Amino acid sequence: MATIAIPSQSEGGPRRLRIYFLAGAFLAVFLSHFPLLDIPYHWDELGYFVPAALDFYREGSLVARQTTPNIHPPGLALYLAGIWRIAGYSIPATRLAMLLLASLAAMAAFFLAMELSRRRRTETAFAAVALLLVSPLFFTQAMMAQLDMPAMLFTTLGLLWFLQGRIGLALAASTVLVLTKETGLVLPWVCAAWLVRDRRIRDAIWMAALPTGVLALWILYLTSQTGNPVGNSEFGAYNLIYPLHPVRITAGLLRRVYYLLVEEFRWAATGAALLLFLKRPLAASDWNERPWKIAGSFVAAHVLAVTVLGGATLERYLLPIFPILAAATATVWEELDLLTRRLSQTFVFGGLLISLFWYPIFWSFPLENNLAMVDYVRVQQSAARFLEEQFPSRTVVTAWPFSDALRSPDFGYVARPARTRRLEDFSMESVERVPMTPETVFVLFSQEWEPPETPFREKLAAFCQRYFGYRPPIDPERLSARGWRQIARWERGRFWIAVYSPGQS
Numbered sequence: 012m013a014t015i016a017i018p019s020q021s022e023g024g025p026r027r028l029r030i031y032f033l034a035g036a037f038l039a040v041f042l043s044h045f046p047l048l049d050i051p052y053h054w055d056e057l058g059y060f061v062p063a064a065l066d067f068y069r070e071g072s073l074v075a076r077q078t079t080p081n082i083h084p085p086g087l088a089l090y091l092a093g094i095w096r097i098a099g100y101s102i103p104a105t106r107l108a109m110l111l112l113a114s115l116a117a118m119a120a121f122f123l124a125m126e127l128s129r130r131r132r133t134e135t136a137f138a139a140v141a142l143l144l145v146s147p148l149f150f151t152q153a154m155m156a157q158l159d160m161p162a163m164l165f166t167t168l169g170l171l172w173f174l175q176g177r178i179g180l181a182l183a184a185s186t187v188l189v190l191t192k193e194t195g196l197v198l199p200w201v202c203a204a205w206l207v208r209d210r211r212i213r214d215a216i217w218m219a220a221l222p223t224g225v226l227a228l229w230i231l232y233l234t235s236q237t238g239n240p241v242g243n244s245e246f247g248a249y250n251l252i253y254p255l256h257p258v259r260i261t262a263g264l265l266r267r268v269y270y271l272l273v274e275e276f277r278w279a280a281t282g283a284a285l286l287l288f289l290k291r292p293l294a295a296s297d298w299n300e301r302p303w304k305i306a307g308s309f310v311a312a313h314v315l316a317v318t319v320l321g322g323a324t325l326e327r328y329l330l331p332i333f334p335i336l337a338a339a340t341a342t343v344w345e346e347l348d349l350l351t352r353r354l355s356q357t358f359v360f361g362g363l364l365i366s367l368f369w370y371p372i373f374w375s376f377p378l379e380n381n382l383a384m385v386d387y388v389r390v391q392q393s394a395a396r397f398l399e400e401q402f403p404s405r406t407v408v409t410a411w412p413f414s415d416a417l418r419s420p421d422f423g424y425v426a427r428p429a430r431t432r433r434l435e436d437f438s439m440e441s442v443e444r445v446p447m448t449p450e451t452v453f454v455l456f457s458q459e460w461e462p463p464e465t466p467f468r469e470k471l472a473a474f475c476q477r478y479f480g481y482r483p484p485i486d487p488e489r490l491s492a493r494g495w496r497q498i499a500r501w502e503r504g505r506f507w508i509a510v511y512s513p514g515q516s
Contacts, residue, residue, distance in 0.1 A: 029133055033118050036140050040114040041107075043144075044154050048103040051392055051423025053384050054377075056156045057415050060087060061105070064156070065421060068092040068100065074236045077419075081242035084229050086191035087158055102423050106154045113153035116164035117143055120334035123171045127302050127338045128345070138341035138356075143333060145360060147275065147367040147381035152327055155379065159330040162192040166331035170309065173202045174302050178214050182221060189222040194328075196226055197316045201309045249322035258478045263318040270326050271314075271336060274371070276362020280340045283355040287343055306335045325377050370505060378459065386504030391416060393501045394454060394508045395424035402452050406430045408445050409454035410437055413508070438482035439489065447513035453495055455487060456508035 052061055062077035067088045074080045094108040117140055124139035143149050152160050169184035181202060188195035199222040206215035234240045241247040254260060272281045310332045317328040340359070344352045367381050378384045391413055398407055398417070407417055407429055416422055417429040434441045437455060445453055475481035487509065491497070495511040 029121075029136075032137055032140075033121060036117050036121070036144060037114045039144060040117060040153055041110050043150070044106065044110055047154060047385065048106045049423070050106075050154075050385060051102065051388050051416070052156065053388050054379060054412055057422040058412055059083070060156050060158070061091075061421065062419075064088040064091040064095075065100070068095050074233060074242075079243050079246070080233070080237050081246040082193055082230065082233065082240070083158060084190045084193060084226065086187065087156070087161060090161070091156060100421070105156050109154050109156055109160060112161050112164050113149070116160060116167060116334075119164060119167040119171060120337060123167050123174075123334050124338035124341060126171055126174045127306060127335075128342050132345060135338070135341045135345050138344060139334070139337040142337040142340060142359070142363070145363045145367075146333065146337075147363065148326055148330060149333060150367060151379050151381060151384060152330055157327065158192040159327040162188060162195055163330045163333060165191060166195065166198055167334045169198050169202070170306065170335075173205075174305065178206075178218070182218055185218070185222045186225055189226045190229070193226060194313075194316050194320060195331075196222055197312050198309060198331075199223070201305070201312050205305055205308075250320060253322045254319060256478065260318060262478070263324045264314070266324055267314055267318060267326075267329060271329065271332075275366040276358050277340075279355045279358035279362065280343065283347060283351060284339075284343045286351065287346055303339075306338075310335055326380055327377070376459075383504065383506075387506045390501050390503040390506050390508050391456065392424055393503075394456070394499070394510060395429075397499055398429065398452065398454070398510065399425050399427065403427070403429075404450075406432055406451045407454055408432045408434065408451050409456070410434045410441075410458065413454060413456060436482055437484035439485045440482070442485045442490070443493070447494060449513065451513065453490070453511040453513075454508065455485075455490065455511065457506045458484065 051057075059075065059078050059081070060083075063075035063080075063083075063085075064087065066072045066074075066076045067085065068091070070076065073085045073088070090112075091105060091108060094104060098104040098107075120143055121136045121140045124136040125133075128135045165184050165188035169181050169188060172178075172184060173181035182199070185195070185199035185202070188198060199218050203215040203219035206212075206218055230240050233242055237243065239247070241251070254263065271277065313332050314329070318324075321328060344356060347355065369381075370376070370383060376383075378387050394413075395417060398405075407414070409417075409431065411433060414431045414433040416424040417431050419428055420426055432445075432451075434445070437458065442453075442455075445451070472481065472483065476483075487497070490511055494514055496514065497509050498512050500507060500509040
């Protein structure tokens with residue numbers, strides 16, 4: 012990777028201070044996660060990304076074998092396998108490998124903020140990086156073996172180098188990006204469109220063709236191995252057809268706009284920006300200049316792409332645009348009067364820190380968005396150890412992701428694989444088909460954070476049942492009525508897990 016030159020003092024602040032700040036940010040990413048380095052894998056980590064990486068590490072297979080393959084390129088698997096070749100396979104090694112990428116992403120975000128800020132003020136870049144470091148989504152994704160943090164790193168580098176006119180480096184970063192995540196193709200195509208506008212046709216062709224060609228080669232290889240260009244038909248139906256319903260597209264866009272502009276106290280930054288633009292028209296501000304237009308067009312294209320090309324509305328898909336959002340917020344603060352700036356900063360920084368621990372009031376959310384995932388994983392870890400000690404020979408009937416957590420010691424929950432039967436969900440229809448035999452135990456758990464009972468929650472549940480296939484989980488009292496006896500239960504934070512045995516055991 013090419014070195015990013017640090018601007019001179021004349022471009023906006025003492026060079027030594029910048030170096031100290033970047034070194035501190037780099038260390039802060041690692042030190043803040045130190046207590047969590049051994050936490051078992053969560054959700055899609057154990058469902059796909061870690062098994063796929065282990066398949067390459069142990070067998071040299073670019074296409075997942077332990078789990079159902081899909082279109083995701085092998086970049087993350089190659090990276091993790093390389094780290095494991097050096098350090099050996101372990102969960103802490105995986106966490107540290109991802110934290111390294113997150114630290115580099117934070118440093119790249121610093122230089123992107125400098126590039127977007129016409130005044131090249133060091134304070135603006137400091138504020139942008141600080142916003143990233145305290146963002147709950149950045150904090151959790153920084154240690155998770157998923158695609159979105161490496162995608163953020165190479166998106167930020169690609170955009171930075173493109174804005175600097177370093178087309179070769181931007182092309183290299185974009186190519187690595189599409190080998191990491193297929194939706195990364197949005198960046199080189201946006202850059203190519205701007206190059207066409209500048210009548211740099213040759214550069215535009217290279218910018219669009221090389222990353223597209225590399226992704227096409229991966230799809231051809233995947234097709235040759237699986238017979239399906241996206242890996243499996245279920246993945247294609249869920250991510251390419253299912254999202255196209257007008258209600259789902261609208262709901263997905265609204266949810267993402269809400270998350271970016273309102274949730275986690277970001278409303279204080281959005282409100283400050285609106286005040287600024289009311290005082291001074293957008294057309295007369297720095298925001299109307301080329302760098303912000305390019306960044307803004309990429310943000311719009313990326314949000315649209317991950318909404319149309321994805322069945323799951325996960326906030327982590329927005330991570331590649333976080334450095335732009337942070338730079339925009341810091342630039343707004345730069346132009347406000349002192350009192351308004353301090354009020355906005357207090358609410359935003361304080362709100363982000365609170366949101367690392369605080370659950371939304373009105374609806375459930377992906378647990379990987381904040382430290383809820385730690386409570387969720389730890390409570391399941393306790394249940395897994397109990398089952399391994401007390402019922403090593405029984406078949407555990409449960410739903411994903413706990414069913415996958417038990418199937419391999421690699422994931423951090425058990426020392427030996429357990430026999431499992433996976434349910435589609437915990438709906439009454441699924442649970443009532445569970446056989447009640449002495450050879451089985453049934454495990455029921457909270458799959459997500461459920462907000463308090465309100466009329467709004469009931470309407471939201473009905474909406475999700477109609478358009479998103481949501482099926483409410485069975486009431487534990489129904490299990491007792493069917494003859495299941497609860498023999499153990501654990502709670503941590505807002506999450507619980509319970510083990511049931513048929514009749515007397």
